[in-house]
Amino acid sequence: MVVQKSTGMRKAGMSSAGFVLGMLLIVLEVCDGGITSSYVRNDDLSLDMPLDSDVFQVPPGYNVPQQVHITQGDHEGKGVIVSWVTPDEPGSSTVIYWAENNTSLKKSAQATVLTYKYFNYTSGYIHHCTIDNLEFDTKYYYEVGTGNTARRFWFVTPPRVGPDVAYTFGLIGDLGQTHDSNDTLTHYELNPAKGQTLLFVGDLSYADDYPFHDNNRWDTWGRFIERNVAYQPWIWTAGNHEIDFVPELGESKPFKPYTNRYFVPYEASGSTSPLWYSIKRASAYIIVLSSYSAYGKYTPQYKWLEKELPIVNRTETPWLIVLMHSPLYNSYVHHYMEGESFRVMYEEWFVEYEVDVVFAGHVHAYERSERISNVAYNISNGLCTPNSDRSAPVYITIGDGGNLEGLVTEMTEPQPSYSAFREASFGHGIFDIKNRTHAFFSWHRNQDGYAVEADSLWLKNRYWNSLEDSSSLAAF
Ligand SMILES: *[C@@H]1O[C@H](CO)[C@@H](O)[C@H](O)[C@H]1NC(C)=O
Ligand SMILES: *[C@@H]1O[C@H](CO)[C@@H](O)[C@H](O)[C@H]1NC(C)=O
Ligand SMILES: *[C@@H]1O[C@H](CO)[C@@H](O)[C@H](O)[C@H]1NC(C)=O
Ligand SMILES: *[C@@H]1O[C@H](CO)[C@@H](O)[C@H](O)[C@H]1NC(C)=O
Ligand SMILES: *[C@@H]1O[C@H](CO)[C@@H](O)[C@H](O)[C@H]1NC(C)=O
Ligand SMILES: *[C@@H]1O[C@H](CO)[C@@H](O)[C@H](O)[C@H]1NC(C)=O
Ligand SMILES: *[C@@H]1O[C@H](CO)[C@@H](O)[C@H](O)[C@H]1NC(C)=O
Ligand SMILES: [Fe+2]
Numbered sequence: 258m259v260v261q262k263s264t265g266m267r268k269a270g271m272s273s274a275g276f277v278l279g280m281l282l283i284v285l286e287v288c289d290g291g292i293t294s295s296y297v298r299n300d301d302l303s304l305d306m307p308l309d310s311d312v313f314q315v316p317p318g319y320n321v322p323q324q325v326h327i328t329q330g331d332h333e334g335k336g337v338i339v340s341w342v343t344p345d346e347p348g349s350s351t352v353i354y355w356a357e358n359n360t361s362l363k364k365s366a367q368a369t370v371l372t373y374k375y376f377n378y379t380s381g382y383i384h385h386c387t388i389d390n391l392e393f394d395t396k397y398y399y400e401v402g403t404g405n406t407a408r409r410f411w412f413v414t415p416p417r418v419g420p421d422v423a424y425t426f427g428l429i430g431d432l433g434q435t436h437d438s439n440d441t442l443t444h445y446e447l448n449p450a451k452g453q454t455l456l457f458v459g460d461l462s463y464a465d466d467y468p469f470h471d472n473n474r475w476d477t478w479g480r481f482i483e484r485n486v487a488y489q490p491w492i493w494t495a496g497n498h499e500i501d502f503v504p505e506l507g508e509s510k511p512f513k514p515y516t517n518r519y520f521v522p523y524e525a526s527g528s529t530s531p532l533w534y535s536i537k538r539a540s541a542y543i544i545v546l547s548s549y550s551a552y553g554k555y556t557p558q559y560k561w562l563e564k565e566l567p568i569v570n571r572t573e574t575p576w577l578i579v580l581m582h583s584p585l586y587n588s589y590v591h592h593y594m595e596g597e598s599f600r601v602m603y604e605e606w607f608v609e610y611e612v613d614v615v616f617a618g619h620v621h622a623y624e625r626s627e628r629i630s631n632v633a634y635n636i637s638n639g640l641c642t643p644n645s646d647r648s649a650p651v652y653i654t655i656g657d658g659g660n661l662e663g664l665v666t667e668m669t670e671p672q673p674s675y676s677a678f679r680e681a682s683f684g685h686g687i688f689d690i691k692n693r694t695h696a697f698f699s700w701h702r703n704q705d706g707y708a709v710e711a712d713s714l715w716l717k718n719r720y721w722n723s724l725e726d727s728s729s730l731a732a733f
Contacts, residue, residue: 290672290674290677291672291676291679292677292679293668293672293680294678303436303659304435305433306435306438306439306477306481308477312439313477313480315480316408318405318406319345319406320345320346320348321343321408322341322348322384322402322406323343323344323479324476324518325340325341326339326340326341326479326482326486326487327412327487327488328340328492328493328519328521329454329490329492329521329538330387330389331387331389331522331525331536332522332526332536333418333536334414334417334538334539335389335391335392336388336390336525337387337388337414337490338388338521338522339388339399340368340383340385340386340518340519341384342381342382342384343381344381344382347370347384348382348402350368350369350370350384350386351366351367351403352365352368352400352401353399353400354388354397354400355398356392356395357396357397366387366388366389368384368386370382370383370384371383371517373514375470376470376506377469378469378471378473380472380517380518385520387522391414393415393417394415394416395414396411396412397411397414398410399411410487411488412488412490415454418537418538418540418573419539419540419573420574420575420692420693421540422539423540423692424539424540425452425454425688425689425690426453426454426455426456426578426687426688426689426690427452427454427455427686427688428455428456428616428653428655428685428688429441429442429445429455429655429658430460430616430617430618430619430656430657431459431496431619431621431659432460432461432658432660433460433478433658433660433662434462434474434478434660434661437659438481438658439659440659441657441684444685445685446484446485447707448685448687448708450689450699450708452489453489454489454491454538455485455486455491456491456616456688457491457492457494458496458616458656459497459499459581459582459618459619460496460499460582460618460619460656460658460660461496461498461515462474462477462498463662464498464514465500466661469506470506470508470514475518479518492543492545493519493521493545494545494547494618495515495532495548495550495582496548496549496582496619497548497549497583497619499512499515500549501514511549516531516532519531521545522534522536526565527565529557530547530550530557530558532550533546533550533558533561535565537573539690540576540690540692540693541574541576541577542569542574542577543578543580544566544578544579545580546558546579548599549583552599552602552603559602562606563606567610575693575694575720575721576613576690576718577610577611577719578613578614578688579607579615579650580615581599581616582618582619583595583599583617584596584615584617584619584652585597585600585604585615585617586600586624586626586652586654586675586676587619587620588624588669588672588673588675589669589679589681590669591621591667592620595619596617600631605632607630607650608649608650609648611648611719611720612650612719613651613696613716613718614653615653616653616686617652617653617654617655617656618654618655618656618658621660622679622680623654623655623679623681623702624652624654624678624679625651625652625653625654625679626651627645627651627676627677628645628649628650628651629643629645629646629674630648630649632646643674643675647719648719651698651716653686653698655685655700657682657684658685664682665681666681678712680711682703682711683702683703684702684703686699686701694717694718694722696716696718698713698714699712699713700713
């Protein structure tokens with residue numbers, strides 16, 4: 258059986274519902290499936306933080322770099338892409354960097370600079386700089402800007418790729434820029450589990466919810482998240498709020514703001530598009546897919562993934578993680594079955610290649626599946642119910658970052674058997690790899706203390722577990 262622990266829950270009646278902020282009453286109903294947890298909360302939609310909020314402050318001075326963010330810059334973790342925006346003129350494109358213990362050995366790298374227009378918005382000068390050939394497992398300082406307006410940050414490179422390298426990933430999706438978003442980010446930052454790299458499962462700024470997709474809200478978002486993403490890489494996945502396709506406004510090139518602002522190292526994994534790619538990091542192999550790009554047979558994304566999955570070397574990187582925006586298994590009413598055609602295309606491969614876990618967002622809630630698959634179905638045979646499958650991934654929906662669209666609370670009833678745990682609350686996840694066989698996943702709701710695990714699960718590695726133990730279905 259899945260080793261599962263759900264804390265902080267107790268039986269309580271919905272009738273006692275009071276709208277006392279921060280007061281948690283948990284209802285447990287065990288249905289066909291797993292656990293449906295619900296609790297009493299202030300249901301008001303959270304608004305975006307006002308433009309004059311502290312989190313959106315422009316760093317003082319003329320043309321000072323803002324919206325500083327980093328992501329992995331190569332395939333194995335020795336590279337970093339440093340990006341930032343200067344508002345008034347291009348300014349310096351140089352990044353100066355040095356290892357913490359080698360302050361006298363400063364190196365520099367040059368960024369490319371771009372601007373883009375969106376309807377009547379013109380971006381600032383967006384700089385992207387790839388720093389290569391760093392040492393593994395080393396703290397580096399870096400500086401952008403010049404003179405007395407230079408800004409200094411730091412990051413730590415991951416350990417060399419290897420099978421038993423412990424590493425901790427955070428998970429956030431559908432973040433937006435509301436007060437709830439700020440809570441989610443704060444909880445992630447203060448979680449004692451200390452995520453070292455964040456896996457972001459799509460839907461970043463929600464600027465497209467504004468008239469004319471007001472791209473100033475991409476800038477405020479960049480300033481909001483800087484406090485974290487300037488110091489640890491966020492691994493990007495595109496969601497529907499990144500499409501920004503509005504031909505009526507003359508904006509018919511999908512993903513324009515997103516792809517101009519957030520560079521990813523897609524060429525390093527042989528991809529032809531920044532919307533799908535892979536990286537290795539520590540003991541994990543992470544494959545990012547695009548729910549909103551063509552994925553049918555013969556498409557570029559299909560052909561890339563078809564080549565990609567067989568070359569993952571589980572002796573080198575035991576943990577195979579897939580990120581996408583739209584979940585394949587979702588028992589909420591909202592977005593129900595939107596991932597179905599993607600599932601039909603790729604679930605078979607996820608099972609065949611023993612993907613450990615698939616993280617998605619999109620649904621503004623939390624849900625964790627059993628290890629199940631639905632690959633036997635072929636339209637005529639009637640086998641349309643997912644079954645227990647020890648080679649299948651666990652599917653985790655973590656679209657509960659806290660954007661202005663609010664939570665989705667309506668669930669399909671009874672809880673389907675594939676659904677192990679679901680709750681409509683804002684929060685984040687932690688995927689803590691211990692070694693090649695064990696990883697611990699926990700979900701943290703914003704209303705709890707920083708260390709509280711509202712749901713958690715030990716994951717046994719699919720590849721190493723099946724080598725060790727070929728016994729029964731129960732051996733999850
Ligand atoms: C956002 O959270 C940070 C850290 O908790 C806090 O300092 C800041 O005041 C918050 N800002 C807003 C607008 O809530
Ligand atoms: C520090 O400098 C020494 C020699 O100058 C070099 O061998 C070493 O790799 C550097 N360390 C890092 C982490 O860059
Ligand atoms: C810096 O740290 C690296 C790795 O820990 C080590 O190999 C190197 O010798 C150190 N360099 C200095 C100058 O202390
Ligand atoms: C863009 O157009 C909208 C609608 O006409 C207007 O409200 C807004 O002020 C314009 N912004 C700029 C930067 O011109
Ligand atoms: C897989 O990785 C291991 C460990 O790095 C290496 O020894 C082995 O040769 C690799 N296998 C293939 C097929 O590349
Ligand atoms: C569909 O599945 C059934 C039973 O699993 C099998 O007998 C049949 O051959 C399949 N049909 C096709 C076209 O593959
Ligand atoms: C892997 O980590 C798990 C959980 O911490 C531990 O129980 C197990 O003994 C470890 N395996 C090895 C080979 O160290
Ligand atoms: Fe979405």
